[in-house]
Amino acid sequence: MATKVVGSYPHSLKSLSSPLYLLKFNPSFSSGFVSFPSTRNQPRKSLVVRSVAAPAEAASGFDEMVSGTQRKYYMLGGKGGVGKTSCAASLAVKFANNGHPTLVVSTDPAHSLSDSFAQDLTGGTLIPVEGPYSPLFALEINPEKAREEFRSAGQKSGGTGIKDFMDGMGLGVLADQLGELKLGELLDTPPPGLDEAIAISKVMQFLESQEYNMFTRIVFDTAPTGHTLRLLSLPDFLDASIGKILKLRQKIASATSAIKSVFGQEDSHREDAADKLERLRERMIKVRELFRDTSSTEFVIVTIPTVMAISESSRLCASLKKESVPVKRLIVNQVIPPSASDCKFCAMKRKDQMRSLNMIQSDPELSSLMVIQAPLVDVEIRGVPALQFLGDIVWK
Numbered sequence: 001m002a003t004k005v006v007g008s009y010p011h012s013l014k015s016l017s018s019p020l021y022l023l024k025f026n027p028s029f030s031s032g033f034v035s036f037p038s039t040r041n042q043p044r045k046s047l048v049v050r051s052v053a054a055p056a057e058a059a060s061g062f063d064e065m066v067s068g069t070q071r072k073y074y075m076l077g078g079k080g081g082v083g084k085t086s087c088a089a090s091l092a093v094k095f096a097n098n099g100h101p102t103l104v105v106s107t108d109p110a111h112s113l114s115d116s117f118a119q120d121l122t123g124g125t126l127i128p129v130e131g132p133y134s135p136l137f138a139l140e141i142n143p144e145k146a147r148e149e150f151r152s153a154g155q156k157s158g159g160t161g162i163k164d165f166m167d168g169m170g171l172g173v174l175a176d177q178l179g180e181l182k183l184g185e186l187l188d189t190p191p192p193g194l195d196e197a198i199a200i201s202k203v204m205q206f207l208e209s210q211e212y213n214m215f216t217r218i219v220f221d222t223a224p225t226g227h228t229l230r231l232l233s234l235p236d237f238l239d240a241s242i243g244k245i246l247k248l249r250q251k252i253a254s255a256t257s258a259i260k261s262v263f264g265q266e267d268s269h270r271e272d273a274a275d276k277l278e279r280l281r282e283r284m285i286k287v288r289e290l291f292r293d294t295s296s297t298e299f300v301i302v303t304i305p306t307v308m309a310i311s312e313s314s315r316l317c318a319s320l321k322k323e324s325v326p327v328k329r330l331i332v333n334q335v336i337p338p339s340a341s342d343c344k345f346c347a348m349k350r351k352d353q354m355r356s357l358n359m360i361q362s363d364p365e366l367s368s369l370m371v372i373q374a375p376l377v378d379v380e381i382r383g384v385p386a387l388q389f390l391g392d393i394v395w396k
């Protein structure tokens with residue numbers, strides 16, 4: 001049953017050329033008002049509707065997600081276009097409205113946080129999001145662009161460009177220690193996950209600063225599956241690489257030291273250098289532990305009810321489990337709700353979706369996850385009020 005909004009709609013949705021329509025029929029709200037939430041800067045507006053979207057069929061256990069003031073990390077990932085950004089942004093809004101100073105980070109080179117919030121959040125730094133009751137900041141990191149900047153900085157004379165840039169990215173230690181190891185060549189054949197390393201490093205750098213250590217919830221809107229897997233395996237990769245570099249440096253340092261000691265010039269910085277690299281290695285181990293810490297981190301898989309998306313989600317889930325990354329929720333987004341007056345197309349489509357949904361129950365990877373169904377609404381979800389509306393459906 002298609003539903004037409006006959007009242008006003010929030011400012012953030014005014015850009016839509018057509019009135020707001022919601023497809024899902026919910027017997028408990030078959031007519032009446034639905035309110036997009038009031039926000040700090042946007043007063044509550046009521047929409048008169050003939051029916052509204054139904055709540056998710058399974059609870060997401062939001063109480064558990066929101067409880068406690070210890071910092072928690074939520075990473076949302078899945079196949080391209082399934083609704084990762086919408087779900088991540090709606091979760092971030094919900095956390096902020098429940099009193100958590102929240103940071104939402106996009107590590108997808110094709111960012112859509114700005115589009116989702118309908119606010120300009122570009123620039124690679126923390127930007128306050130207007131609307132929620134508690135502070136909500138967004139950070140769009142473009143790892144590929146960062147690598148390009150890195151490369152061009154390296155081409156500047158004297159090598160100070162690289163140093164300045166790496167300091168800016170929180171990787172100054174690496175620049176100090178690896179100056180002579182020809183980083184430019186490393187960038188020509190980047191190891192898998194280097195882009196994401198720069199992204200993580202930047203987030204960690206922000207979080208370590210006094211100014212931004214207030215965040216108690218960090219929500220990551222990750223890039224589609226392939227990138228995410230590289231991101232997860234990266235700390236191991238860096239750990240191994242740095243281990244190798246450390247050994248190499250120690251060999252070079254002791255050889256140099258032996259030569260210098262012959263001439264009476266002991267290298268007093270040798271221990272310092274090894275210490276710094278060791279600290280960087282420890283930082284990477286911390287990131288790796290963070291990904292696997294069930295008390296602070298959770299990876300939420302977002303999918304849609306199609307065979308292709310569910311198959312990809314199953315593979316993602318298997319990889320996450322292999323990497324020991326905590327995963328317990330699966331959002332199945334854009335589910336066409338049941339309706340007595342389906343058109344032929346809708347009825348066929350829904351039947352097809354049901355077949356895909358049934359796959360989840362028999363999938364060895366996905367069947368143990370908590371499944372949250374989110375309905376397909378027939379309007380783009382943009383702006384804080386719309387995200388709050390989606391969040392109240394998905395995160396219960």
Ligand SMILES: Nc1ncnc2c1ncn2[C@@H]1O[C@H](COP(=O)(O)OP(=O)(O)OP(=O)(O)O)[C@@H](O)[C@H]1O
Pocket residue numbers: 079080081082083084085086087108110112224333334335374375376377378379380381382
């Ligand atoms: N439940 C829903 N009902 C209707 N439209 C939706 C729903 N969820 C997401 N959308 C729409 O689908 C589009 C893609 O959503 P979104 O950008 O969140 O996906 P994504 O997985 O982050 O995409 P990408 O992989 O490109 O980053 C957007 O236009 C969004 O408004």
